[in-house]
Amino acid sequence: MQIGLVGLQSSGKTLLFNTLAKIQEEENTYRDEARVEVVKVPDERLNNLTEIFNPKKQVNATIEIFDIPGVGLADDGKVRITSAFLNNVKNNDALFYVIRQFKNEAVPHPLNRIDAAADIEFLETEFLFSDMSFLENRLEKLKKDIQKRKDDKLIKELAVIEKCFEHVNEEKPLRLLELNDSERKMLSGYQLLTLKPLAIAVNLDEDSMKNSEELINEIKNKLGLAGLEVIPFSAEIEYELSKLDEEDQTVFMEEYGIKESALTKILRTSYKVLGLQSFFTVGEDETRAWTIKKNYTAQQAAGVIHTDFYNKFIRAEVVHYDDFMKYKSFAKCKEAGVWRLEGKDYIVQDGDILNIRHS
Ligand SMILES: Nc1nc2c(ncn2[C@@H]2O[C@H](COP(=O)(O)OP(=O)(O)OP(=O)(O)O)[C@@H](O)[C@H]2O)c(=O)[nH]1
Ligand SMILES: [Mg+2]
Incomplete structure (x- = not known):
C-alpha cells in the first residue's frame, strides 16, 4: 500500500x-x-x-x-x-x-500566498479537471466501440463512466459518489484522482x-x-x-x-x-503486526502470513488485545473465557491476536 x-x-x-x-x-x-x-x-x-x-x-x-x-x-x-x-x-x-x-x-x-484553503482548492480543481478529461475521452471511445460492436461489458462500463462524468461535471470529487463493488472494480484500472x-x-x-x-x-x-x-x-x-x-x-x-x-x-x-487494520501474532521469536483490509476473514488473514496457512487452514485461536491485556497470559484468558477457537469465516477485528492452526 x-x-x-x-x-x-x-x-x-x-x-x-x-x-x-x-x-x-x-x-x-x-x-x-x-x-x-x-x-x-x-x-x-x-x-x-x-x-x-x-x-x-x-x-x-x-x-x-x-x-x-x-x-x-x-x-x-x-x-x-x-x-x-x-x-x-x-x-x-x-x-x-x-x-x-x-x-x-x-x-x-x-x-x-499563504492560504491553505486556496491551495487545497487548487489541487482539488486540477484533479477534477484531470478526471473530467479522462472520463470524457473514455466516454467517446466507448460510444464509438459500442456502435461497432454491441458488447455487454462495454455497455455496462458506459453506464458507470456516464455516472462518474455527470458527477465530476457538477464539480464534485468522485470519492463522494456512491459506487457499488462491481462499479468500483470497473474503475479500478483507471487511477481516477478524485476517487x-x-x-x-x-x-x-x-x-x-x-x-x-x-x-x-x-x-x-x-x-x-x-x-x-x-x-x-x-x-x-x-x-x-x-x-x-x-x-x-x-x-x-x-x-x-x-x-x-x-x-x-x-x-x-x-x-x-485505506480501510486497513492490524492483527497480531506473538511468540518467543517475534511479536508482529500484520496489515489486512477491514472485513478480512480468519482464513484470508492466515494467507497474509503464509499461503500455506491459507490452503491448510483449520482454525484460528483468537484473543482480542484488550482482553489479553487484562489477563496477560493465554492460560488466564482461557479460564476467563475470552480465548476462542474460530473457523475460516470469522471476521478478524482490529487488534485480534491470532494463532493459526493448520495441517
Ligand atoms: N518555517 C518553516 N519552514 C518550513 C516548514 N516546513 C518546511 N519548511 C522549509 O521550506 C523549504 C521547503 O521544504 P520542503 O520540505 O523541501 O518542501 P517540498 O514540499 O518538498 O517542496 P517541493 O519538493 O519543491 O515540492 C525548506 O527549506 C524547509 O526547511 C515549516 O513547518 N516551517
Ligand atoms: Mg520535496
Missing part, C-alpha cells in the same frame, strides 16, 4: 518525508526527485505485547510513502500541473495533501500550533470538507522532535501543546483512509 505526499512546491513534503523515513539530510539540502520509502507504522499495542513476551524481535506493520515533487512555476512563469506530476500522483493507493500555512520569507510560495482515498495535513507555523484546532475548523468550514481527515502539524517541530530522545520529546511536546506526534497521527490516518 502506497501513500503519496502531494502538494504545491515548498509545502514541507520532503521535510515531512525525511522525518517519517528517519532520513538525516545535510542541513538545507533538499533533493527534488520522487522517492519512496517503507515506513514503520507505530503501534503502542505492539510495543506492549513485546514487553510481555520479550521476543527476539518486534516487527511493525509498514506502509510505503511516496514523496512527490510539488507543483511549481513552469518556464512561462505560470503555476502549472505537469503530466509527470499527475503520473506520480496516479501511482498511489491513497493521497495525503501536504498544504502550506507556515510563513517563511526565505522560502517563496509558487503562488505568493483515491484522501487525507490532508496542514503545515502550520510553530506558534500557530496552540490554536491549531480553530485554524483547521476554519479551513474545513470554508471548503465543506466535513467528512475529511484534516491534520494540523508543523514539519519543523516534527523534524526537531525526531532528533530528541524520548524524555526530551515529552517536554518539547508539552511546550507546544502537542498531545501526539503528528507522524503517528499521519500514519494512523493513512491506515484508516
Whole structure:
C-alpha cells in the first residue's frame, strides 16, 4: 500500500518525508526527485505485547510513502500541473495533501500566498479537471466501440463512466459518489484522482500550533470538507522532535501543546483512509503486526502470513488485545473465557491476536 505526499512546491513534503523515513539530510539540502520509502507504522499495542513476551524481535506493520515533487512555476512563469506530476500522483493507493500555512520569507510560495484553503482548492480543481478529461475521452471511445460492436461489458462500463462524468461535471470529487463493488472494480484500472482515498495535513507555523484546532475548523468550514481527515502539524517541530530522545520529546511536546506526534497521527490516518487494520501474532521469536483490509476473514488473514496457512487452514485461536491485556497470559484468558477457537469465516477485528492452526 502506497501513500503519496502531494502538494504545491515548498509545502514541507520532503521535510515531512525525511522525518517519517528517519532520513538525516545535510542541513538545507533538499533533493527534488520522487522517492519512496517503507515506513514503520507505530503501534503502542505492539510495543506492549513485546514487553510481555520479550521476543527476539518486534516487527511493525509498514506502509510505503511516496514523496512527490510539488507543483511549481513552469518556464512561462505560470503555476502549472505537469503530466509527470499527475503520473506520480496516479501511482498511489491513497493521497495525503501536504498544504502550506507556515510563513517563511526565505522560502517563496509558487503562488505568493499563504492560504491553505486556496491551495487545497487548487489541487482539488486540477484533479477534477484531470478526471473530467479522462472520463470524457473514455466516454467517446466507448460510444464509438459500442456502435461497432454491441458488447455487454462495454455497455455496462458506459453506464458507470456516464455516472462518474455527470458527477465530476457538477464539480464534485468522485470519492463522494456512491459506487457499488462491481462499479468500483470497473474503475479500478483507471487511477481516477478524485476517487483515491484522501487525507490532508496542514503545515502550520510553530506558534500557530496552540490554536491549531480553530485554524483547521476554519479551513474545513470554508471548503465543506466535513467528512475529511484534516491534520494540523508543523514539519519543523516534527523534524526537531525526531532528533530528541524520548524524555526530551515529552517536554518539547508539552511546550507546544502537542498531545501526539503528528507522524503517528499521519500514519494512523493513512491506515484508516485505506480501510486497513492490524492483527497480531506473538511468540518467543517475534511479536508482529500484520496489515489486512477491514472485513478480512480468519482464513484470508492466515494467507497474509503464509499461503500455506491459507490452503491448510483449520482454525484460528483468537484473543482480542484488550482482553489479553487484562489477563496477560493465554492460560488466564482461557479460564476467563475470552480465548476462542474460530473457523475460516470469522471476521478478524482490529487488534485480534491470532494463532493459526493448520495441517
Ligand atoms: N518555517 C518553516 N519552514 C518550513 C516548514 N516546513 C518546511 N519548511 C522549509 O521550506 C523549504 C521547503 O521544504 P520542503 O520540505 O523541501 O518542501 P517540498 O514540499 O518538498 O517542496 P517541493 O519538493 O519543491 O515540492 C525548506 O527549506 C524547509 O526547511 C515549516 O513547518 N516551517
Ligand atoms: Mg520535496
